[in-house]
Amino acid sequence: MNWLIKLWAVFVSYMLGRSGKPQTQGTGESGQITTGAPATSETPPTLSLPHPEEPMNPAQTVANMDIGAVMTEWLTQRNVPQENRDYFKNGIEIEVYDAWPPDKIASGTNPNTPAMTWQVGNKRYLACLAKWLNVGVIAHEQAHNSYALLTEDEKAEWKSVYLDIRESDPLIKYLFKINPYGLTNEIEGHAEIGRYIGQSMSESLRKYYPKLF
Ligand SMILES: [Zn+2]
Numbered sequence: 001m002n003w004l005i006k007l008w009a010v011f012v013s014y015m016l017g018r019s020g021k022p023q024t025q026g027t028g029e030s031g032q033i034t035t036g037a038p039a040t041s042e043t044p045p046t047l048s049l050p051h052p053e054e055p056m057n058p059a060q061t062v063a064n065m066d067i068g069a070v071m072t073e074w075l076t077q078r079n080v081p082q083e084n085r086d087y088f089k090n091g092i093e094i095e096v097y098d099a100w101p102p103d104k105i106a107s108g109t110n111p112n113t114p115a116m117t118w119q120v121g122n123k124r125y126l127a128c129l130a131k132w133l134n135v136g137v138i139a140h141e142q143a144h145n146s147y148a149l150l151t152e153d154e155k156a157e158w159k160s161v162y163l164d165i166r167e168s169d170p171l172i173k174y175l176f177k178i179n180p181y182g183l184t185n186e187i188e189g190h191a192e193i194g195r196y197i198g199q200s201m202s203e204s205l206r207k208y209y210p211k212l213f
Pocket of ligand 1: 188
């Protein structure tokens, strides 16, 4: 009967091996996982960002690019509501440079910063280096412009909801694992989720992106 015991030992170690396999995070969540096959223990679902990072384009300059076209591409790809498109395209002052001008460098802008937003009075500004102007960078910066529309109470509420969901949402965990920039603070986290996850973010987060959804 030794062979039977051996067979049983082989079977048990096989089953232990199967259950001990590392699981891809997020199995079982719906609507946020891209997988080509039904999820089973044989084919764990793999996570992927709905909007992966676009490469910087060193050949793109103020002279040879169409800023309006990139803005339109962003509005379309992210399905920004029609009634809010004018706000994001024309209500915000947009500046594009081949290199940051001396006054911006003098006021502390890192020469390698791809883009930024700021506010003077009630007016929002968005500036970007031409080589970095793409849909993803626009999505990040426009998330900042959307965040600026939140009240102080809503910003505090976002911080608490965000710090909580960041520990449990598989796609957000995955995003910050491969690109931890969003962990800088809750405002950069807001912009990075808007950029890379966009419309696929959890329903509970969408209300913190006024005018974008
Ligand atoms: Zn930012």
